[in-house]
Amino acid sequence: MNVADSLRVASALERIGYRPTPRAEQADVIVLNTCVVRQSAEDKAYGRLSSLRPLKAARPDLVINLMGCLVGVKGHDRLKARFPFVDVFSPPSDPGPLVAHLTQGETRLLDQAETEQRFLAMDGDLTLPLDERGKLVATHVPVVLGCSHACTFCIIPYRRGVERSRPVGEIIAEIRVLVAQGVKEVTLLGQIVDRYGKDIPDGPSLAGLLRLAQEVDGLERIRFLTSHPNWMNDELLQTVAELPKVMPHIEVPVQAGDDAVLAQMHRGYTADDYRRLVERIRQRIPGVSIATDIIAGFPGESDARFQRTYNLLDELKLDVAHLARYSTRPGTVAERRMHDNVPEVEKWRRFRALEELQEGIAAEISARYLGENVEVLFEEKVRGRWRGRTPTNKLVFLESDQDLRGRLRNVTITWTGPWSMQATLPGQPQFIQPVEMLTLAS
Numbered sequence: 159m160n161v162a163d164s165l166r167v168a169s170a171l172e173r174i175g176y177r178p179t180p181r182a183e184q185a186d187v188i189v190l191n192t193c194v195v196r197q198s199a200e201d202k203a204y205g206r207l208s209s210l211r212p213l214k215a216a217r218p219d220l221v222i223n224l225m226g227c228l229v230g231v232k233g234h235d236r237l238k239a240r241f242p243f244v245d246v247f248s249p250p251s252d253p254g255p256l257v258a259h260l261t262q263g264e265t266r267l268l269d270q271a272e273t274e275q276r277f278l279a280m281d282g283d284l285t286l287p288l289d290e291r292g293k294l295v296a297t298h299v300p301v302v303l304g305c306s307h308a309c310t311f312c313i314i315p316y317r318r319g320v321e322r323s324r325p326v327g328e329i330i331a332e333i334r335v336l337v338a339q340g341v342k343e344v345t346l347l348g349q350i351v352d353r354y355g356k357d358i359p360d361g362p363s364l365a366g367l368l369r370l371a372q373e374v375d376g377l378e379r380i381r382f383l384t385s386h387p388n389w390m391n392d393e394l395l396q397t398v399a400e401l402p403k404v405m406p407h408i409e410v411p412v413q414a415g416d417d418a419v420l421a422q423m424h425r426g427y428t429a430d431d432y433r434r435l436v437e438r439i440r441q442r443i444p445g446v447s448i449a450t451d452i453i454a455g456f457p458g459e460s461d462a463r464f465q466r467t468y469n470l471l472d473e474l475k476l477d478v479a480h481l482a483r484y485s486t487r488p489g490t491v492a493e494r495r496m497h498d499n500v501p502e503v504e505k506w507r508r509f510r511a512l513e514e515l516q517e518g519i520a521a522e523i524s525a526r527y528l529g530e531n532v533e534v535l536f537e538e539k540v541r542g543r544w545r546g547r548t549p550t551n552k553l554v555f556l557e558s559d560q561d562l563r564g565r566l567r568n569v570t571i572t573w574t575g576p577w578s579m580q581a582t583l584p585g586q587p588q589f590i591q592p593v594e595m596l597t598l599a600s
């Protein structure tokens with residue numbers, strides 16, 4: 159979501175004449191877009207913000223904009239007192255306050271609310287920043303902003319506000335513009351993306367939105383994330399199975415495999431519900447890949463409860479598990495009502511146990527691709543190798559002198575590891591993965 163928000167800010171700044179610079183020291187405006195979903199992200203944001211203080215001291219005309227979840231949607235008086243050198247504070251997804259600040263000389267007759275209104279109206283024609291046009295192959299399009307669920311560990315509803323769906327026409331217009339600028343793949347974003355349209359009377363559901371996006375000429379692939387187990391209905395699964403541009407990849411977090419922990423998290427489902435959902439997804443979408451999220455060390459997670467999470471991951475053999483160690487987020491229900499009673503060292507142990515387990519599962523799943531022909535959309539060249547993704551979102555590297563940016567190619571998988579694969583184009587000599595020398599003892 160933050161990557162999408164940053165693109166939106168860059169695009170808004172370009173419209174009023176700004177251009178990117180490679181170094182912060184050369185900039186007239188610095189936007190620090192922040193995440194606070196975990197303590198480590200928040201610490202990083204504060205560290206980066208403090209590192210900007212000397213730049214502002216040396217050049218008082220430099221404009222510093224703090225944006226995103228650190229600011230939130232409910233005012234920023236405390237931040238202002240702590241970081242007086244910040245000129246503008248912006249809530250997530252909103253370039254309006256910065257643009258109003260930068261253009262205040264020219265728009266003396268407009269107050270900030272009017273300027274923001276104008277930007278809201280312009281949201282539908284997002285253009286990519288110049289240096290991304292024709293280069294960016296895959297990008298994100300927010301479709302649902304905020305979240306109205308109340309998972310006890312989560313800070314997002316407090317920082318990104320209540321759930322609201324963007325109008326369908328605005329989303330499709332934005333996708334068309336992105337495609338005209340070279341984008342081939344879009345990922346539709348929402349904290350619970352499956353709830354798209356629930357707040358728009360007579361508006362389409364996510365399935366309906368996918369059908370409309372499918373019709374956009376020149377768009378090759380569509381993905382969406384993140385799903386919630388309670389909102390993935392059969393209509394949606396059927397639509398993913400039917401539409402050729404919608405990729406068979408589902409991101410649906412379980413967070414824990416123990417019912418007591420899930421109840422404490424206020425997730426609204428049980429481990430068995432999640433098992434049945436995975437079965438349903440696999441039945442309806444052949445060859446689907448599934449990613450999940452898990453938090454290790456939630457308050458009250460005993461050894462036995464953790465073991466149930468471990469066992470669930472082992473049993474379901476999902477393609478990807480995004481793992482996190484629990485950290486208390488100020489202002490959440492968990493912070494107010496629960497005791498963070500799993501020692502840090504134990505959180506790490508559980509995290510590593512899950513990580514090791516998932517590495518084995520991912521390696522096993524990837525190995526099934528060996529020798530297979532798969533279609534890959536190539537995005538960019540990284541250190542001499544093209545990087546792309548399969549329909550199931552597996553990362554593929556390929557060595558070639560051809561320009562493959564934005565190209566869909568059938569390739570042969572020649573090597574697999576847990577996190578990536580190596581491939582060749584048809585007729586291309588095989589890349590030989592270096593192997594360790596074996597020394598045989600006599």
Ligand code: SF4
Pocket residue numbers: 305306307308309312313314315349350386
């Ligand atoms: S569904 Fe729960 S975890 Fe996801 S953003 Fe909303 S409150 Fe946070």
